[in-house]
Amino acid sequence: MESMILTPRLACIAALVPQGAQLADVGTDHGKLPITLLIEGRIAHAIGSDLREGPLDHAARNAEEHGVILPLRLAAGLDGISPEECDTVTIAGMGGQTIAEILQNAPWTADGDHLLLLQPMTMIYELRQWLWAHGYAIERETLCREDRRHYVILSVRGGAKECLYPREKCAVSPALLAAPDAGAYLRHLIERETRALNGMERSENTDIAKLRSQQALVRELTAALEGLK
Missing domain, CATH: 3.40.50.150 (Vaccinia Virus protein VP39)
Known part of the structure; x- marks a missing residue:
């Protein structure tokens, strides 16, 4: 069984x-x-x-x-x-x-x-x-x-x-920010998305629109984490 x-x-x-x-x-x-x-x-x-x-x-x-x-x-x-x-x-x-x-x-x-x-x-x-x-x-x-x-x-x-x-505004929600351990999760996301952003910035073939979207995403996540403090 x-x-x-x-x-x-x-x-x-x-x-x-x-x-x-x-x-x-x-x-x-x-x-x-x-x-x-x-x-x-x-x-x-x-x-x-x-x-x-x-x-x-x-x-x-x-x-x-x-x-x-x-x-x-x-x-x-x-x-x-x-x-x-x-x-x-x-x-x-x-x-x-x-x-x-x-x-x-x-x-x-x-x-x-x-x-x-x-x-x-x-x-x-x-x-x-x-x-x-x-x-x-x-x-x-x-x-x-x-x-x-x-x-x-x-x-x-x-x-x-x-x-x-827009996509970057959907990185978090009020419900997510109210969850226990939201801060730890946001720090995890910021690290992950920042690594992705750094890779895009180093690449010579990165689409400008995608780069700006990723930059906006990292800003949204960072602001959300700051708002929890």
């Missing part, structure tokens, strides 16, 4: 799922997140979806071995899930662009009735930019560490005003 011990990243997401939720876990892989929540009695119901048959077969075995019911859907994103089947959606371990595409292909996620817990592996600035531009509110940002890597989980709900911001 496979252990359902969650990694720090998945445990952090699990802690954000409301008690009694009806959960849709997109990209469920082996189903560890929903199965753990079902075992603990934290949620009323769960559905897992994935693009690949192999992980879903593994998730089905795990659910059976642990004595829980986990309907599984072979589908891209939320294509196999209807809005009335869930009130909470978790999408984790994917790039920010992929998460945005999943939400765009499921317009009902913008209705304000569903809590979206989003954990992007890449392109988090672009995901914030897309969310704000399409009327999603970032209600909370939760930071966690796994090994040496930093992760951010966005608690999001639709039904907000659409706001257009």
Whole structure:
């Protein structure tokens, strides 16, 4: 029987799922997140979806071995899930662009009735930019560490005003600045983005517009850190 011990990243997401939720876990892989929540009695119901048959077969075995019911859907994103089947959606371990595409292909996620817990592996600035531009509110940002890597989980709900911001203005959010350990995370970002900027400045082939955007990004992050002090 496979252990359902969650990694720090998945445990952090699990802690954000409301008690009694009806959960849709997109990209469920082996189903560890929903199965753990079902075992603990934290949620009323769960559905897992994935693009690949192999992980879903593994998730089905795990659910059976642990004595829980986990309907599984072979589908891209939320294509196999209807809005009335869930009130909470978790999408984790994917790039920010992929998460945005999943939400765009499921317009009902913008209705304000569903809590979206989003954990992007890449392109988090672009995901914030897309969310704000399409009327999603970032209600909370939760930071966690796994090994040496930093992760951010966005608690999001639709039904907000659409706001257009340039990429550098999406490097932080009020929700991020309110998170514990925001200062340490911002210092990490500043170091990373400054290294990228230095590389661009040394290169003879750097696009001027991209250089200026990166400079603005570092300024935004630095100002945000200063504002925390």
